Amino acid sequence: MKIYFAGSIRGGREDQELYLEFIKILSNFGTVLTEHIGDKSLSNVGETIVSDSYIYERDMQWVRESDVVVAEVSTPSLGVGYEIGQAQSMNKSVLCLRRTTAEKKLSAMLVGNAYIKVAEYSTINDVADILRKFLNTI
């Protein structure tokens, strides 16, 4: 299974360690195409060695290739929102996860969207349970 994991980069890296935990769990189910999202050395400036148009084309190719898109949506992010909007238009399965302690209310474009599954979690054990249940249906 090819998994596109989406998390905030330029929107803010406060949850980077959580993203890394997500990627570790997701790796048990298949290939995570976007392992760099969990990289500690990746700041909110984003990737600097490659151009923005390279990043865009590469990431959209990964979304097209993927069997499923899993997004951590606790931090508002234009890129993550965009990727979800595109993934839906490509009929990909989309799961959004949000910390119960997230500061901001989740967008109606996600939480009011019957196409997308949204789940909340408190602990990384919850994440493991939610991901296992979801990915076993793919």
Added chain:
Amino acid sequence: MKIYFAGSIRGGREDQELYLEFIKILSNFGTVLTEHIGDKSLSNVGETIVSDSYIYERDMQWVRESDVVVAEVSTPSLGVGYEIGQAQSMNKSVLCLRRTTAEKKLSAMLVGNAYIKVAEYSTINDVADILRKFLNTI
């Protein structure tokens, strides 16, 4: 011309007064479907009288109806990113505007995306110029 204006709600309302200025300018060119984005009484909790699924269905219907999508992207927002991703999949013309003083670097999904036009502005006069030039090409 039907114009879908996108701005942050649950991502943060710091730019609400700017959104109102955008809507005033856009109203000279056509019907702004999303006038509530500029509403001072709309907080970052979002609309409370209608359900999230109502908001989602209504807003997506407006994107489908629109001739053009104009997004203010200075504040990271999952909803605005989602709307841009969907608008692109519907082959809508999309213009993103960003304050030169915006705190966060813009996502590569927007700035690296050849389909989308991105412009920066310092003053509301810049906004008027950018919008006029763009909308006259629609």
